[in-house]
Structure formats: C-alpha cells, structure tokens
Amino acid sequence: MHHWQRSKRKSAGEGPWAWLAAGSVATSLALLALLLGLLAVRGLGHFWPADVALVTLDDGRQLAGRAVKEAPLPGREARERLYRDGNRDVDGDIWEWVALERIQDIAHPEDLVVLERRRWGEFIGRLVAIETASGERFSGDAAWPALKERLAVVEDGRRQIAQLREETIQPLVRRVEAGQASAEDRAALASAQSQVNARQAALPDDTLVLESVGGRSLRQPLTDVVRALQPNAMGPVDKLATWGQGVWRFLSEGPRAANTAGGVWPAIFGTVLMVVLMSIFVMPFGVLAAVYLNEVAHQGRLIRWVRIGVRNLAGVPSIVYGVFGLGVFVYGIGGHLDDWFFASRLPSPTFGTGGLLWASLTLALLTLPVVIVATEEGLARIPESQREGALALGATRTEMLWRVVLPMAMPAMLTGVILAVARAAGEVAPLMLVGVAKMAPQVPLDGEFPFLHLDRKFMHLGYHIFDAAFRSGDVQAAMPLIYATALLLVVVILVLNLTAIFLRHYLRGRHGTLPH
Amino acid sequence: MTVMQHTPSTSGALIDFSAHASSLEVRDFALRYGDKPALSNLTLRVPRHRVTAFIGPSGCGKSTLLRALNRLHDLNESVSREGSIHLEGQDIHAPEMMVAELRRRVGMVFQVPNPFPMSIYDNVAFGLRLQGRMPKRRVDDVVEWALRSAALWDEVKDRLRASAWSLSGGQQQRLVIARTLAVGPEVLLLDEPASALDPISSLKVEELIRNLKSTLTLVLVTHNMQQAARVSDYTAFLQDGELVEYGPTDTLFTNPRLARTENYITGRMA
Numbered sequence: 001m002h003h004w005q006r007s008k009r010k011s012a013g014e015g016p017w018a019w020l021a022a023g024s025v026a027t028s029l030a031l032l033a034l035l036l037g038l039l040a041v042r043g044l045g046h047f048w049p050a051d052v053a054l055v056t057l058d059d060g061r062q063l064a065g066r067a068v069k070e071a072p073l074p075g076r077e078a079r080e081r082l083y084r085d086g087n088r089d090v091d092g093d094i095w096e097w098v099a100l101e102r103i104q105d106i107a108h109p110e111d112l113v114v115l116e117r118r119r120w121g122e123f124i125g126r127l128v129a130i131e132t133a134s135g136e137r138f139s140g141d142a143a144w145p146a147l148k149e150r151l152a153v154v155e156d157g158r159r160q161i162a163q164l165r166e167e168t169i170q171p172l173v174r175r176v177e178a179g180q181a182s183a184e185d186r187a188a189l190a191s192a193q194s195q196v197n198a199r200q201a202a203l204p205d206d207t208l209v210l211e212s213v214g215g216r217s218l219r220q221p222l223t224d225v226v227r228a229l230q231p232n233a234m235g236p237v238d239k240l241a242t243w244g245q246g247v248w249r250f251l252s253e254g255p256r257a258a259n260t261a262g263g264v265w266p267a268i269f270g271t272v273l274m275v276v277l278m279s280i281f282v283m284p285f286g287v288l289a290a291v292y293l294n295e296v297a298h299q300g301r302l303i304r305w306v307r308i309g310v311r312n313l314a315g316v317p318s319i320v321y322g323v324f325g326l327g328v329f330v331y332g333i334g335g336h337l338d339d340w341f342f343a344s345r346l347p348s349p350t351f352g353t354g355g356l357l358w359a360s361l362t363l364a365l366l367t368l369p370v371v372i373v374a375t376e377e378g379l380a381r382i383p384e385s386q387r388e389g390a391l392a393l394g395a396t397r398t399e400m401l402w403r404v405v406l407p408m409a410m411p412a413m414l415t416g417v418i419l420a421v422a423r424a425a426g427e428v429a430p431l432m433l434v435g436v437a438k439m440a441p442q443v444p445l446d447g448e449f450p451f452l453h454l455d456r457k458f459m460h461l462g463y464h465i466f467d468a469a470f471r472s473g474d475v476q477a478a479m480p481l482i483y484a485t486a487l488l489l490v491v492v493i494l495v496l497n498l499t500a501i502f503l504r505h506y507l508r509g510r511h512g513t514l515p516h
Numbered sequence: 517m518t519v520m521q522h523t524p525s526t527s528g529a530l531i532d533f534s535a536h537a538s539s540l541e542v543r544d545f546a547l548r549y550g551d552k553p554a555l556s557n558l559t560l561r562v563p564r565h566r567v568t569a570f571i572g573p574s575g576c577g578k579s580t581l582l583r584a585l586n587r588l589h590d591l592n593e594s595v596s597r598e599g600s601i602h603l604e605g606q607d608i609h610a611p612e613m614m615v616a617e618l619r620r621r622v623g624m625v626f627q628v629p630n631p632f633p634m635s636i637y638d639n640v641a642f643g644l645r646l647q648g649r650m651p652k653r654r655v656d657d658v659v660e661w662a663l664r665s666a667a668l669w670d671e672v673k674d675r676l677r678a679s680a681w682s683l684s685g686g687q688q689q690r691l692v693i694a695r696t697l698a699v700g701p702e703v704l705l706l707d708e709p710a711s712a713l714d715p716i717s718s719l720k721v722e723e724l725i726r727n728l729k730s731t732l733t734l735v736l737v738t739h740n741m742q743q744a745a746r747v748s749d750y751t752a753f754l755q756d757g758e759l760v761e762y763g764p765t766d767t768l769f770t771n772p773r774l775a776r777t778e779n780y781i782t783g784r785m786a
C-alpha cells in the first residue's frame with residue numbers, strides 16, 4: 001500500500017463547529033460504551049463466584065453474604081450496606097441491610113458454602129452433614145467431598161432423564177395430543193414414562209443438613225441442589241472455570257424459577273430463528289415492491305403517493321402491527337387454516353393462536369417499508385448507462401432487471417435487511433400479541449417432522465427481559481440475569497448485523513464499487 | 517446510379533452511393549421530447565460497410581438520432597416521433613420487428629464506458645447468454661473472437677475472470693465494443709466513444725473502428741473534427757435538429773457547400 005502518498009486532508013471545519021461536531025460524536029460513543037459497559041459488568045459479573053463475607057455485628061449476630069450496594073442512612077451522617085445473603089426459606093428474603101457502624105468484623109472463612117437450588121434460590125451457610133437414604137452419614141471434613149461426589153451422580157441421572165423425556169416421551173405425547181397415536185405408541189409412552197419414574201426414584205435420595213451462620217438449621221434434599229460451591233476456598237483459576245461454566249449454562253440451558261434463574265437458550269434460539277424467518281419473508285416482498293415502484297410503474301402522481309405512504313408506514317408504532325397481526329394473521333388466516341386443515345384438533349387451535357409463523361410475518365410487515373426504501377435507493381443509484389448497456393445488447397426489460405439491475409442493487413437490499421434485522425430483533429410489543437411465550441422450553445426446530453414447527457410458540461430475549469423484570473416476584477433478584485440477557489440481546493443483534501454486513505461487503509468486493 | 521431519391525433543400529450535394537447500398541435509411545424523421553422538438557425533417561442514408569460520422573454543435577440532436585436508430589427512446593414515455601427508419605429495407609417500428617432483435621442487429625457503444633460489474637468474460641458473454649443456453653466451448657470461442665476483434669485479447673487473455681471494472685478506461689471502452697460485437701451486429705452505433713479517453717486509448721479505438729468497417733456499418737458521433745476526418749467515409753453535419761449537409765468526408769471538410777458548415781468546421785478545427 002502507498003501509505004506515504006496519502007495526502008493530508010485539510011480539516012474541513014476548523015473552529016468551534018468542528019469541536020462541536022466532534023464533541024457530539026464523542027458523547028454518543030461515550031454513552032454507547034457506558035451502556036455496554038454497564039450491561040457487561042452487571043451481567044457477566046453475575047456469574048463470578050465472588051467471595052462470601054461473614055459479617056459479625058456489634059450485638060454478636062452474624063450474617064453471610066455478598067455486598068451489593070451502599071446507601072446513606074436517612075437523616076444521619078452514616079451509611080448502610082445491602083448484603084445478598086440468600087436463604088429465602090430461612091429468613092423470608094434474600095436481602096439484609098446493615099449499618100456500617102454496626103459491623104465489627106468481616107471475615108472470609110473457607111468453609112462457607114453456596115448452594116444453588118431449584119427452589120428458594122441460594123443457600124449461604126455451612127454444611128454440617130450429608131445423610132444418605134441408606135442411613136450413612138458424612139459429617140465434618142468428609143461432608144464436602146461426599147456432597148460433590150453425590151451431586152455428580154444426581155446430575156448424571158438427571159441428564160439421562162432429560163434425554164429420555166426429550167427424545168422419547170415428547171414426540172409420543174405430541175402424537176397422542178394430535179390424535180395420531182397407535183396402540184404401540186401408547187405402550188411405548190407408558191414404558192418410557194415408567195422408565196423415567198424408575199430413574200427418578202433411583203436418584204440418590206440424600207439429605208443435606210445445613211446451618212445458616214445465624215444458627216438456624218435446615219434439611220435440604222440433595223435433588224433440589226443445582227450447584228454447590230465454596231467460593232472462599234477457590235483460587236482464581238477455579239473461579240474463572242466456574243465463571244465460564246456459569247456463562248455456558250446461562251447460554252445453553254432453559255430458564256428456571258419463573259424466568260428469574262437458569263439459562264436463556266430457548267430465548268436465544270427463538271430470537272434468532274424468528275429474525276431469520278422474518279428476513280426470508282421480507283426480502284422478496286420488499287425487493288419486488290421496490291422494483292415495481294422504481295422500475296415498472298409509471299412514475300405518476302399515484303406512485304408518488306404510494307411512496308409517501310410506504311415511507312410513513314415505517315413510522316407506525318410497532319404495537320399497531322401487533323394488533324394487525326393478531327386480527328388478520330392469527331384470527332383471520334390462522335382461524336381459517338384450522339377450520340380447513342386441522343379441524344380434528346379443534347377446539348385446541350393449531351395456527352389459530354400466536355406462533356412463530358405469525359410473529360415472523362408480523363415483523364416482516366413491520367420492516368417491509370425499511371427494505372423497500374433501502375432497495376429503492378439502491379435501484380435509483382444504478383446509473384442509467386448500465387440499464388441502456390443491457391438493453392442495447394438485446395436484453396428485454398425483465399432480463400435487464402434480473403441480470404444487471406438486481407445484482408447491482410444487492411448490497412442495497414442487504415442494507416435494507418440489516419436495518420430490518422436491527423429493528424425486528426429488538427421488537428417486543430407486537431410479539432406479545434402474536435406468539436411469544438413466557439415459557440416454551442421446546443425450541444421450534446427439532447428432529448421431528450416437519451422439523452421447523454411454525455405453529456409453535458417461542459421464547460424471545462426481549463420478552464424474557466420484560467417478563468423477568470415485571471412478572472417475577474423479585475426484580476432485585478432477577479436483575480443480574482436481566483442485565484445478562486440484555487447484553488446477550490445486544491450481542492445477538494450485533495452478530496446478526498455483522499453477518500449481513502460481511503455478506504454485503506463480500507458482494508461488493510467481488511467487482512469493486514460503482515464508478516462515479 | 518444515384519440512390520438518393522429524396523433530397524432535402526438544405527442538404528448538400530447528391531451523394532453517390534453507387535459502390536455500396538445503404539444499410540440504414542431515415543425518412544422524414546422527426547422526434548420530440550414532450551413538446552420540445554429535437555429532430556425535424558430528417559432524411560439520410562447510412563451506407564453499408566462504411567463509417568459515417570455525425571457532427572454538429574452540442575445539443576443539435578446527434579445522440580437523439582443515434583438512439584432513434586436502435587429504438588432506445590422506447591423507454592422514454594415522453595418521446596414522440598414521425599417518419600420512419602429502415603434497416604435493410606425493414607421498418608424498425610413495424611409491429612413484426614422485435615425490439616430486442618433490432619438492438620442485437622444495431623449495437624450501441626456509449627460515451628462513458630459502461631461495463632457491467634462482472635468479470636471480463638461474463639461481460640462479453642452477456643449478450644450471447646441472453647440468446648439461450650449454448651455449449652461453453654462455443655461461448656469461449658465467441659468471447660475470444662470478440663475480444664480479438666476489439667484488439668483487447670492480448671491485454672486480458674490472462675485475466676478473463678477479473679472484474680471488468682479493474683480495466684483502464686480505454687480498455688473498458690474496447691471491452692464494451694467487444695461485448696457488442698459478440699452478439700453479431702450489422703450496424704455499430706458509437707456515441708462519442710473516445711471522448712472520455714486519453715489520446716493513446718482514443719487512437720486505439722479509432723484504429724479499431726477502421727478495422728471493423730470491413731464487416732460492419734459504423735455510425736460515429738464525435739466532436740473531434742480531426743477524428744471525423746481520420747476515420748469516417750461520410751459525414752453528416754446537424755444543427756438544431758436538422759441535417760444541414762451530408763456528403764463524403766473529404767468533400768465536406770475541404771469544400772463544404774454551405775457557409776454554415778464551413779463556419780462550424782473551421783471553428784472546431786482551430
């Protein structure tokens with residue numbers, strides 16, 4: 001490259017205007033960085049197994065937990081600190097405010113355990129003993145290794161049960177629900193069900209004897225424990241591994257505890273699949289509409305009005321599209337489809353209720369104007385000489401369109417899709433009317449015919465955030481996961497956009513840019 | 517034998533076409549853009565296998581006339597016309613004349629090179645592929661023949677798959693000529709084909725034009741009097757949409773009949 005030849009560009013607007021402009025850019029960038037930084041720190045920090053503090057108060061009372069924030073005490077020159085100390089089943093909540101002046105000592109003893117549980121959230125305290133169903137009892141130093149070992153057995157058994165459920169039982173259940181099950185299917189279902197029951201019964205039925213640092217004791221069935229850690233005894237490498245595992249679980253597992261814990265895999269999958277389907281629907285429609293407006297139609301007053309109409313459609317609030325989708329797609333078209341093709345399943349609706357298909361179509365409609373406008377701009381940028389060149393070689397108008405104009409407009413169409421994806425991936429409001437679900441652990445794509453289940457409800461990251469924030473009992477507890485999910489939503493949109501941008505870049509790169 | 521039957525009062529000496537029959541024949545042709553007349557009362561014959569140059573001041577209607585010859589005006593709804601144009605005796609506006617077929621027979625090269633954003637090879641094969649599928653070997657042969665005819669083969673034979681936009685302006689213009697030749701036209705219309713090129717590229721294009729006239733009828737629009745004098749056999753001088761004088765190039769340049777012609781030529785030559 002000839003770097004040394006590059007001529008210095010004279011800064012165009014020296015003086016206050018340049019500074020003002022640069023300042024605006026810097027402000028926008030700073031805000032963006034702040035937003036992403038907040039999401040990243042709060043979201044990703046959640047998975048870090050931070051040390052647990054054992055706090056001794058001036059009256060001798062103890063509590064164990066992790067500091068969340070500090071605030072000034074009302075009316076006094078003093079501050080208080082909020083600890084997240086878990087143990088909802090013991091204390092009634094998971095928070096504890098402590099005035100700083102009352103703290104006498106903070107320690108980090110290695111024997112504190114943190115248990116992640118299916119119910120009641122975290123337990124923070126001490127492990128006294130573990131009692132097996134057969135009457136064995138491990139206590140003292142033997143308790144923690146025994147717990148790790150038994151927990152591994154439980155996890156293994158649980159994985160097998162999940163696999164059996166997913167691969168054998170669920171397909172059979174759907175056949176039964178659809179009224180297509182044969183007698184063999186029913187028998188197979190019954191046997192699989194009893195297998196699951198047997199496996200479930202075979203899980204180690206151990207009980208943990210726990211004690212909170214406040215001195216309350218508690219008996220906890222092992223099968224409810226998801227993960228057990230002794231954070232204060234872990235080195236940085238261990239912690240990093242645990243953090244990675246936590247992030248991976250968040251990405252790969254389904255949600256738990258009314259969406260306030262667990263992972264978001266179905267929501268990631270639902271979001272991406274819906275956006276991809278939306279793009280597939282919107283591309284041909286948008287491009288054809290743009291071609292008609294720009295290349296085919298007589299450029300009269302009517303077309304001018306249509307164009308203004310299309311541009312204004314882009315400004316219609318998204319919830320309005322949701323209402324339209326519900327009325328036209330779900331109740332209208334979906335209802336009729338059910339009457340004609342799925343009458344045997346009525347009154348339970350197949351397409352007559354929200355689902356993946358209707359949601360992607362609604363969003364396709366929502367983003368149609370964006371694609372039309374972008375494509376039209378691309379078409380208008382193609383020099384007349386290119387069209388005349390094709391015609392002069394004996395091409396018909398259709399051939400000219402297909403072979404010269406549309407390939408040249410491809411980058412513009414992809415720009416349209418990029419804008420559409422950016423808008424659609426973050427939309428939540430219309431989805432609530434046309435098919436998003438609070439819980440749909442079944443992703444709409446699986447090994448079962450017809451593989452892509454357009455009628456199924458699906459989960460969505462945006463709706464997941466909304467649901468965790470407003471519908472769960474404890475927003476404070478769900479907050480870290482909300483941050484993590486928000487970060488993930490941004491990352492998913494970014495990845496989708498980058499894919500389209502690289503595709504566009506590749507298409508442009510093949511033959512250079514338009515000569516000017 | 518004098519072929520020219522119709523002699524407009526303004527036109528120059530009767531042209532002796534005795535050696536060659538005419539390829540294109542324009543009769544009483546007039547054309548308007550909306551209400552604005554661009555050509556009026558135009559009659560001329562373009563002799564076969566010769567180079568005919570159209571000269572005249574900017575805006576006099578040279579391009580308009582050229583584009584009328586292969587019906588490129590069809591796209592423009594505001595254009596209306598009168599009179600007729602005949603290609604080898606066939607009315608080009610007749611209903612049985614397919615416009616795509618006409619444009620294959622009457623090829624056109626524009627002022628600014630307009631290769632498609634495809635490879636060099638695909639550019640030349642573009643017109644062929646419009647005519648339906650054909651064996652790859654045959655396409656290869658035609659592409660090579662066309663590029664050789666346009667004197668471009670030696671420069672691009674090693675990079676046929678490279679983007680056409682990577683060529684220089686002069687090479688692009690010869691590529692566009694090759695692309696047009698590949699569909700086998702009878703007439704080649706060139707609208708200021710060398711005006712956007714450097715002098716050397718421009719000379720190459722001129723040489724190419726001279727070589728092509730053994731098999732093709734060429735019509736050349738140019739503002740460059742030297743160029744018209746160098747390459748053309750006949751020259752038509754247009755002004756304000758009318759044909760002022762038309763005749764063999766050397767006669768027109770050395771001994772024009774009308775003062776208007778002489779003024780224009782001497783003004784441009786200076």
Ligand SMILES: Nc1ncnc2c1ncn2[C@@H]1O[C@H](COP(=O)(O)OP(=O)(O)OP(=O)(O)O)[C@@H](O)[C@H]1O
Pocket residue numbers: 549552554572573574575576577578579580581592
């Ligand atoms: N598409 C069009 N719509 C309306 N008027 C046009 C159009 N194209 C050309 N004209 C007008 O028709 C007249 C002839 O134009 P034309 O392009 O044929 O001139 P020209 O002789 O080729 O000029 P130049 O030497 O500058 O290329 C001009 O007055 C021009 O303004």
Ligand SMILES: [Mg+2]
Pocket residue numbers: 578579580707
């Ligand atoms: Mg012109």
